Amino acid sequence: MRPFPRGGLAAAALCTALLATSCGSPASTAAGQEGGPIKVGVVYSASGPLATYGEQYWQGFQAGLDYATDGTMEIDGRPIEVTEMDDAGDPATAVSAARELVGDGHTILAGSTSSGVAVQVAPVAKQNKVLFVSGAAATDAITGINDYTFRSGRQTYQDILTAATFMDDPEGAKVTVFAQQNAFGQDNVDAVTAVLEEQGATVDSVLAPPDSTDLTPFAQQAKQADPDLLFVAWAGETASAMWKALDQQGVLDSTDVVTGLDIKASYPVFGQSKGKIDFLSHYFDGAAGTEVEEAMRTRVEEAGGTVDLFTPDGFTAAQLVVRAASAGDGVDERIAALEGWTFDGVKGELTVRAEDHALLQPMYQARLTGSGEDARPELVATVPAADVEPPVSG
Numbered sequence: 001m002r003p004f005p006r007g008g009l010a011a012a013a014l015c016t017a018l019l020a021t022s023c024g025s026p027a028s029t030a031a032g033q034e035g036g037p038i039k040v041g042v043v044y045s046a047s048g049p050l051a052t053y054g055e056q057y058w059q060g061f062q063a064g065l066d067y068a069t070d071g072t073m074e075i076d077g078r079p080i081e082v083t084e085m086d087d088a089g090d091p092a093t094a095v096s097a098a099r100e101l102v103g104d105g106h107t108i109l110a111g112s113t114s115s116g117v118a119v120q121v122a123p124v125a126k127q128n129k130v131l132f133v134s135g136a137a138a139t140d141a142i143t144g145i146n147d148y149t150f151r152s153g154r155q156t157y158q159d160i161l162t163a164a165t166f167m168d169d170p171e172g173a174k175v176t177v178f179a180q181q182n183a184f185g186q187d188n189v190d191a192v193t194a195v196l197e198e199q200g201a202t203v204d205s206v207l208a209p210p211d212s213t214d215l216t217p218f219a220q221q222a223k224q225a226d227p228d229l230l231f232v233a234w235a236g237e238t239a240s241a242m243w244k245a246l247d248q249q250g251v252l253d254s255t256d257v258v259t260g261l262d263i264k265a266s267y268p269v270f271g272q273s274k275g276k277i278d279f280l281s282h283y284f285d286g287a288a289g290t291e292v293e294e295a296m297r298t299r300v301e302e303a304g305g306t307v308d309l310f311t312p313d314g315f316t317a318a319q320l321v322v323r324a325a326s327a328g329d330g331v332d333e334r335i336a337a338l339e340g341w342t343f344d345g346v347k348g349e350l351t352v353r354a355e356d357h358a359l360l361q362p363m364y365q366a367r368l369t370g371s372g373e374d375a376r377p378e379l380v381a382t383v384p385a386a387d388v389e390p391p392v393s394g
Contacts, residue, residue, distance in 0.1 A: 064318025144394030
């Protein structure tokens with residue numbers, strides 16, 4: 001597979017033509033016309049605090065297009081033309097990019113690494129009647145937000161239902177959510193409250209500003225809360241400082257801690273603390289053991305990339321894009337092709353729930369083994385999709 005070009009993205013568009021098309025060519029304006037290219041716009045975090053996640057998504061997306069088109073980068077003889085734009089994690093930049101892409105004839109949008117970005121791009125898709133396949137953004141608000149929006153990753157509710165599998169009996173337990181004060185963090189607070197209070201637990205939260213580098217005061221608050229279970233929901237570059245603060249304040253020794261397993265680079269961060277933490281997992285390399293996972297890994301590595309936490313989100317997005325575009329140029333046809341679709345994905349059998357476009361999928365329990373640079377995740381259990389199915393939204 002020929003890797004897509006990278007570099008010099010900033011906030012500007014990089015037009016990537018699969019096959020022989022070029023930016024601004026007459027063919028590139030023919031999207032939606034018989035025989036013209038199928039124009040797909042990808043808006044994601046190529047820079048900014050979630051750039052590492054964005055890169056994983058982008059590598060997976062390229063691999064997924066190659067896989068879903070059997071290496072042709074065509075659908076029914078029509079080339080797929082992809083334009084990528086960097087939102088740097090900023091919703092306003094993402095909305096501007098999405099509108100620019102739509103104005104240039106892109107009828108399918110994909111991307112959104114950040115939850116705050118995804119909830120702003122989804123209305124753009126509805127206003128312009130184009131398809132939007134959200135990426136790694138976990139916010140529950142994307143599910144059921146409108147008829148034009150789908151998702152290629154898991155959502156927060158699925159994380160929380162997986163976390164609940166670590167508790168023998170939530171009745172009477174005190175749970176504290178330790179998270180960032182942003183859309184992702186608040187989503188986790190809301191989901192933990194909805195899931196565990198229904199089962200008899202009491203839920204409170206400690207929220208830190210996303211740009212805070214001194215996390216000791218917040219770790220002290222978590223210690224003072226004295227919960228039976230601390231659920232940690234954290235994303236981005238401050239994760240190392242956050243775990244260090246929790247460990248230094250004795251939080252990891254005083255309560256049960258559950259968190260989502262992050263990217264490979266985070267594994268050494270846990271150090272001696274890893275045995276004190278239970279990990280729920282959306283995905284880690286090797287977790288699924290499926291043929292599609294192996295196909296993804298082969299393509300990503302051949303292109304010089306590395307499979308990680310959000311690589312499947314990009315891969316799945318490409319599968320959804322190809323499925324939708326194969327149904328025709330009409331957005332209603334594309335929506336109908338995706339609603340209720342069950343297919344073989346990286347994680348196994350996936351289903352796009354027709355009612356609200358939730359992506360039903362298995363989740364994982366994991367543990368870390370080894371230490372330092374040798375730390376590796378090990379599968380403890382696969383949680384069936386039916387056990388972590390979120391309630392219908394909307």
